[in-house]
Amino acid sequence: MTAATTDAGSVLEVENLETVFHTSDGLVHAVNGVSFSLKPGELLGVVGESGSGKSVTMMSLLKLVAMPPAEIRHGTVRFGGRDLLDIDDDELRRVRGGEIGFIFQDPMTSLNPVFTVGYQLTEPLKVHKGLSRKAAEDRAVALLELVGIPSARERLKDYPHQFSGGMRQRVMIAIALACDPKVLIADEPTTALDVTIQAQILELIRELRQRLGMAIVWITHDLGVVAGIADRVAVMYGGAIVELAEVGALFDNPQHPYTRALLKTMPNLGVREKLYSIPGQPPHLSAPPASCPYAPRCAEAFGACMASNPALRVVGPGHSVACHWDPATGGPRDA
């Protein structure tokens, strides 16, 4: 076991994370008590609609949310024997981009347009690893080759705009991998890309996982992508995880009405029928949820759903769900 592994055998353990935003319209409760853990080498898919709190959750882990307006009210993030929310800025800086790598959705806005790709790639190596310029450059070339960028040494001198969208995302991945992170957090890394390029990146990630063995959190709204690469899936709604399961169990035996509805809304390449649509709109999160946040849109909602917000509970091996309704009986879940 490495130093970054906690007793429970997880590389990362998040408990009861709560983030709010102070806005001119009042508080927004973006993340409401999220808990999950990440095992070494596994890929956790996080799915949900925009505003469900997936990105804010992951950004909060490394305090990457701007504070203010954001405020992390609660929670612990266990990583490498310490609480990331509790350490000082210097130590946190060593974790960011060092032990935990981050890939963002839009590679154009997250790369700095006025610095060469080589500069941006060698910077974390010099800062985190203390490599000399020469050594950092060699490592940068190796990284670009690793992510499949041809004539890597020459391309170090190029600026981000000289790369295509897919190539830029490969550069982002190379930067995130630069310091051999134990955890890689990828926030919708393929959403801005075409399907053929997305397929290239997914293939690359599958290959890199086998070679480097890091744990990955993959945020996406595309259940198809999750089906292809994830080991486990967390479904988020209204700032909370509403279902957490192994990928097979989630697709075969979804428990939460929201997960079931999401799976039904996906048009299938094979069948052609009227699309199922979820009525209504996602919640506003202006108040901490007193009832189930999905209840107003839920076809199964009954009295208890309006009375209390269900907590995440275990319903099977590695499978938990936050819902009062039981799909097996079609009635309330017993306490």
Add this chain to the structure above:
Amino acid sequence: MPDAGGLDVLLSAEGLTKHFPIYRGIIRRQVGTVKAVDGLSFDIRRGETLGLVGESGCGKSTVGRTVLRLYDLTSGTLTFDGQDIGAIGADRLRAIRPRFQMIFQDPQACLNPRMTVGSIIAEPLTEHTALSRPDRQRRVEELLDAVGMNPNFANRYPHEFSGGQRQRIGIARALALEPDFIVCDEPIAALDVSIQAQVVNLLEELQESLGLTYLFISHDLSMVRHIADRVAVMYLGKIVEIGPVDALYENPQHPYTQALLSAVPIPDPKVEATRKHIILKGDVPNPANPPKGCRFCTRCPVATARCHEEDPAPREIAPGHTAACHLIGQASSSAA
């Protein structure tokens, strides 16, 4: 025309071409052309949905804008309901414009934030009809009702609505003049999955009740499979394959169509675990400088020497299903 016999063709394009000049330097000399749309021929039949798919930059939006004459054609002919609209002047165009409309991708950007929903929807009515103010207002309420929104929302502003609702407002505006034909340019790309289904269902209901004809432009191949009757696949300004939706999805002929379909993730872990993906190498080439021969030859996994020399002509595989590839028909005789 390939299949005019008996079928009611609403819009027909022959050799549709749209090139954009590239200017450089102080005297703005033309240094090249982007061949965004390069010699497309297709028909859209009355009441059907033609899906148009392809990667970003392949020219699908330019096709949508060109068939509505939002761009002037570089060459080719365009016929709408038997009338040549490819070369007619502004006056005659204005008279026919109410019959074709557009729904845009970004419902945030296509609605004027300073106008009320009512005046946004009424604007085409003011421009093109002589309806009195109360009649216009009645029509606005009718339209809001038709797209599943509360008619009392007419006095509100776009920012008060969610993405899905804004897209409904855009649809109501497109319907205001009772068009025959609507170009839907990525109408659901900016929406969340759960909202996409609502908007697609609405488009389908409206098509059925009003007899609309759609050109549905999208990069979402699963959604196109759902909504389209026929599908055209574009690559670098050309249609590489066109056919009935089931034939195209179940029996894709062009290597690009095959790769594109194989790249679509399927929301089923069991299928994904055993599925063999065709991974295309590299990116789409620059449309200002397309490769010689078949435009797909630089990324094609099965390209031969001939593909680098000669641009393949479209050939018919089955009635209404054509693809432009040298290897089609050869595969059986010589293992290509």
